Amino acid sequence: MALLEKVDKNIEARAWQGEIPIQSRYTCGLAGEKFFREIMENGRFAGTHCAECEYTYVPPTIYCERCFAKLDEWVEVGPEGTVQSFTVLLVAPDGTPLEEPDILALIQLDGADSVLVHRLGKVGLDELAIGMRVKAVFKPKKEREGSILDIVHFVPVNA
Numbered sequence: 001m002a003l004l005e006k007v008d009k010n011i012e013a014r015a016w017q018g019e020i021p022i023q024s025r026y027t028c029g030l031a032g033e034k035f036f037r038e039i040m041e042n043g044r045f046a047g048t049h050c051a052e053c054e055y056t057y058v059p060p061t062i063y064c065e066r067c068f069a070k071l072d073e074w075v076e077v078g079p080e081g082t083v084q085s086f087t088v089l090l091v092a093p094d095g096t097p098l099e100e101p102d103i104l105a106l107i108q109l110d111g112a113d114s115v116l117v118h119r120l121g122k123v124g125l126d127e128l129a130i131g132m133r134v135k136a137v138f139k140p141k142k143e144r145e146g147s148i149l150d151i152v153h154f155v156p157v158n159a
C-alpha cells in the first residue's frame, strides 16, 4: 500500500501487533472532587449555579457551559428528583442476558437544571414513567469511597 493511498477499511491499514504498557490517572477535577466528597462524607449532592444563566449544574462544573463564566456558587440539590428519561437493559455488555433488567435513568435532582445518569431500583417495569419521583439511596457511610457508586441507586419516593 502506497503512503498516500486512502484507506477505507481500518483492517487494511498497516499495523504492528504488540502491547504498550501505559498507566494513567484521571482526576475528577475541582468540581468533581467536591461533588464526590459531599456524597461520601455527608450523603448530599452539591451543584454549581450560574446566576447569569439561572442554571444549576449537577454534576457540577466550574465553568458555565452556556456563558463560560467561572462558577463558584455552590448549592445543595436533591436528594429527590424526577426521571427525565430512562432505558431498560436486558443484556450485559458482553451480550449475555441479564437475570434482572438493569434500568438506567436521567434524573433531574430537585434544584438542578441538568441531569445525572444513574440506576433505578425497586421499580417494576410497568411503573416506569418519565416524570416519576425518585430519591437517592446511598451506601452506608463507612462503605463509601468517593465514587458515583456510593449511590446504590434511585428508588421511587414512595418505596
Ligand SMILES: [Zn+2]
Residues within 6 Å of the ligand: 050, 051, 052, 053, 054, 064, 065, 066, 067, 068, 069
Ligand atoms: Zn452561565
